[in-house]
Amino acid sequence: MNYQAIAGELTIYTAAVEKQQLKEFLDTDDDLEVNLSQVSELDSAGLQVLILLKREATQRNKKLRYSMHSKAVLEILEMCNMTAAFGDQVVLT
Incomplete structure (x- = not known):
């Protein structure tokens, strides 16, 4: 299993870079884990990146x-149900 962590903001300002890095991460293994414990801010653009990555992993x-x-x-996930x-x-917690 390959493991990657996201640290800092996952927002409209960082989404394009994170999206590219995470898509490259998808190529590294068939069993992957992304640690979100260091994400300090998440907005709808960042949530879209997480949704896209999950969808692409499923397709592959x-x-x-x-x-x-x-x-x-967690706050954004709960707010968006x-x-x-x-x-x-x-x-x-």
Whole structure:
């Protein structure tokens, strides 16, 4: 399993760069995990990147998990009613 972490903002200002890096990460293995514990801010553009990556992984028959969701990530997922949409285990504190 390959592992990658996202740190800092995942917003409209960083989404294009993160999207490219994460799409390259998809090519590294068939079993992948993205740690979201260091995401300090997430907006709709960042959420779209996470949705796109999950969809692309599914289309490529790859297993992709998001883990260790930060408070910023959880707030957006809850606000958009998407906490369960990715099918990842989310630990609410």
